[in-house]
Amino acid sequence: MSDLSAFPITRKWPARHPERLQLYSLPTPNGVKASIMLEETGLPYEVHLVDFGNNDQTSPEFMSLNPNNKIPAILDPDGPGGKPLALWESGAILLYLADKTGRLIPKDPAARYETIQWLMFQMGGIGPMFGQLGFFNKFAGKDYEDKRPRDRYVAESKRLLGVVEGRLADRDWIMGSEFTIADIAVFPWIRNLVGFYEAGELVGFEDFPRVARTLEMFKARPAVERGLNIPSRG
Numbered sequence: 001m002s003d004l005s006a007f008p009i010t011r012k013w014p015a016r017h018p019e020r021l022q023l024y025s026l027p028t029p030n031g032v033k034a035s036i037m038l039e040e041t042g043l044p045y046e047v048h049l050v051d052f053g054n055n056d057q058t059s060p061e062f063m064s065l066n067p068n069n070k071i072p073a074i075l076d077p078d079g080p081g082g083k084p085l086a087l088w089e090s091g092a093i094l095l096y097l098a099d100k101t102g103r104l105i106p107k108d109p110a111a112r113y114e115t116i117q118w119l120m121f122q123m124g125g126i127g128p129m130f131g132q133l134g135f136f137n138k139f140a141g142k143d144y145e146d147k148r149p150r151d152r153y154v155a156e157s158k159r160l161l162g163v164v165e166g167r168l169a170d171r172d173w174i175m176g177s178e179f180t181i182a183d184i185a186v187f188p189w190i191r192n193l194v195g196f197y198e199a200g201e202l203v204g205f206e207d208f209p210r211v212a213r214t215l216e217m218f219k220a221r222p223a224v225e226r227g228l229n230i231p232s233r234g
């Protein structure tokens with residue numbers, strides 16, 4: 001029997017199945033990367049809702065696992081060497097789960113690094129920039145009279161979409177015919193940009209037909225469809 005009692009997070013979110021990987025999340029563009037990956041790989045897991053309405057992410061129990069108070073986070077009872085492993089940052093989680101299962105990352109070393117490169121491109125570019133655009137277009141920042149901050153993020157988001165559009169010129173997925181963790185990182189953010197953030201018109205999304213095509217292929221995957229709603233908001 002796996003013993004996770006040394007991890008204070010399990011006091012707030014008890015593990016009913018401590019032998020399974022524990023996921024602490026919410027279905028945001030970063031959160032769904034972990035749930036989609038788990039659904040794609042079929043690894044058994046138990047999910048726990050981190051409710052931002054209650055500021056669960058800043059609770060001492062959550063922060064004992066992730067001092068950066070952000071979802072997603074995982075606790076794998078069967079980590080390297082058979083010991084529990086706690087992990088946060090969605091990019092690190094994707095890479096860890098890809099290595100653990102041998103899935104969704106190419107085996108060829110050069111292609112593997114290229115996949116990691118696109119993963120980092122999402123983590124350092126698409127995520128932070130689209131997130132700022134969401135703030136200035138949909139949330140508190142939309143009332144600012146000075147539109148220069150918003151326009152800065154619109155221009156940068158367009159540029160980033162152009163990079164993805166170019167990459168998809170001769171391929172279905174970011175790494176070619178193979179669906180990888182790079183796609184799992186990038187496409188929830190593009191979906192969010194044109195969906196929840198309502199910024200499709202602002203960034204001229206119709207200028208990126210290949211991105212739009214791959215986004216539709218992404219959403220049509222059964223594991224993606226499931227992962228996008230995990231955990232359910234109750």
Ligand SMILES: N[C@@H](CCC(=O)N[C@@H](CS)C(=O)NCC(=O)O)C(=O)O
Pocket residue numbers: 028029030031052057069070071072088089090091123
């Ligand atoms: N770089 C982090 C970003 C995670 C992140 O920003 N998570 C947001 C939800 S999408 C969050 O937990 N926000 C809660 C807060 O800031 O209090 C990752 O990719 O895991």
